[in-house]
Amino acid sequence: MSSRLITTDVLVIGGGLAGERCAIEAAAAGHDALILSLVPPRRSHSCAAQGGMQAALGNCVKAEGDNPTIHFLDTVRGSDWGADQEVATIFAEEAPIAVRELAHYGVPWTRVRGGKNKYFIKGQEVEIDEPLENDGLITHRDFGGTAKWRACYAAAGTGHAALYAVDSEVVRLGITVRDRTEAVSLIHDGTRCTGAIVRDLRDGSYFAVMARATVIATGGYGRIYGQYTSNAVINEGTGASIALDTGIVPLGNMEAVQFHPTTLSPSGILVTEGCRGDGGYLLDKNMNRFMVEAEPEKQELASRDVVSRHMAQCMRDGNGVDSPYGPHLWLDIRHLGEEHLRTKLLEVWDICRDFVGRNPAKDLIPVRPTQHYSMGGVRVNKDGQAYGLLGLYAVGEAACWDMHGFNRLGGNSLAETLVSGRLIGARVAEYASGVSLRSDTGIAFDALEAAEQKARSWLARSGNGPSIYEIRDAMGETMMHKVGIFRTGTELAEAVLELGQLLDDCDNAVLRCKDPGVNPELAFALRLKGMLRLAMTVAKGAAARTESRGAHYRTDFPLRNDRDWMNRTLVRWGAEESEPTFSYEPTGIVDLPPGHRGYGSDERIEMTEPLEAYNETVHAEQSRHGRLETVEAMGSRLRRGAWQSVSR
């Protein structure tokens, strides 16, 4: 075997929570698993997650009566009826297992303290007697868009605690991790994926990994918004990009991009929703709690899309606080007190001190909404199998599984990574057991040569072409200002033109550093076109969707339109094709009929097709769009009508 070609049973591209949990499952089933990661796994973006992980354990007084059905209801409402309801059911039922499993792995969950506890609810201090028999159970905090307190947390370092615990399990099982490597293309023959071409970021060399099954777990694509994101610099959407390049695997709902209400101004570093969950509130420049009037029932704890829009509107109306970096609003958590801030929100305390020099027990925190989460991604069926290519799977934020629809609820992502990592990891293991590793190495070597040629051609360019960093920054400006929180047809059309120009510029860009080895400029150049193509799918998808749903808000089409848009956007765009191709599949079997979310606007265009008729089309229509058959029949995990029996 050539060292330029290695083999494994299961190749997992991505060492965040989703990828690592998936690899654990494959390894536990006896497979050789290999994890690739741009960075040492513990520096994956999952580590940055702060406020919590949703699971209906119902352990504290404000969580009493909670159950997976209420979690399902909240998730579907949060998604603005964009979620696949069967996937949302599976997720809500399995999330408690994931939280308990993490406790077993060693996560130090914050616990119920029996007896009198002081909380802040809707700005008021309240005292609640937690039953002594619950003392020591995993506790919950409030989060946006939920009927019960459900977010389990480890202070405000939940992702850090979870990733270190899961990574320790990876180490314990002896799973091979190759960090500082980047998958740059998929190996496939048009029907089956057999691995990936990988670039070693330490020396610029390439090798092929051939695998029975390949999993994309590369996280989100927030960095297409340039500096306007809470995401780490490694969240460049490379996994979605290499799937898109195949021209076979579609990406789902790329226009569904979440903006988080509270990121630090100007750095964009997240200040967790847990601050508002624990009783913090938002103020405008006149110290007015504008969310009370805007959303009398949920106030600061409506879903993120709704709160972000109210904040953006507040600033558009001239009620933002002026700063050299543009307007911002205030987050006030002073009343929670230093003890609370230095224990349950410890990381927020540190972030405020280190990045804005403020003491949140005494000072207001400058915040504004920023890109935060990618609801769109590699479209997969409920087993995590990518549409159209056997042997290819996707999990976590990289995937469009799709339990978030057009708006993810806070805390549902960490839970998704662990739930889907376990379930999809088991499916991957089953698949890998049933297929041979034997396949055409010629395809792998051709793909290897193509990847190397791409790097060579970048290095061979000369002249005074544009800099890749100028193109990157221009992409971010276009995305934030024309494909942002409020969208219009005119601005989206402008964005498409600008991104088209940037794609042309990218073909003429010239590198300043010509080193073929350790060369961050080359590494980024190799990703840039893929990022621009992703940005284009977001802009074009948003331009085509003439309605408002969740985080996709069109001021020229402000209503959710269930009559015409109860569907998911799919986009395919082969690497050699000049234009993307869009198509639309039904969202999934609908059990909870479309209705009011309980916050935000109640105005919408009603569905006219009877649900039974809609549901009858789902299987055939999704198959027509490339969905592969699942192990269990479609709809078998739905608990039809269960939601009718729950009280909110």
Ligand SMILES: Cc1cc2nc3c(=O)[nH]c(=O)nc-3n(C[C@H](O)[C@H](O)[C@H](O)COP(=O)(O)OP(=O)(O)OC[C@H]3O[C@@H](n4cnc5c(N)ncnc54)[C@H](O)[C@@H]3O)c2cc1C
């Ligand atoms: C600041 C912040 C706070 C958050 N807080 C919460 C929270 O409190 N609760 C919650 O539920 N969610 C939260 N989220 C969201 C949540 O953290 C993420 O959605 C989730 O952790 C993503 O996990 P993942 O495993 O899918 O991807 P990631 O953790 O992003 O991991 C991706 C992995 O892929 C690797 N990779 C990427 N491209 C390649 C490539 N081409 N080749 C090889 N490797 C590659 C990376 O190195 C990394 O290891 C937060 C997000 C942010 C930004």
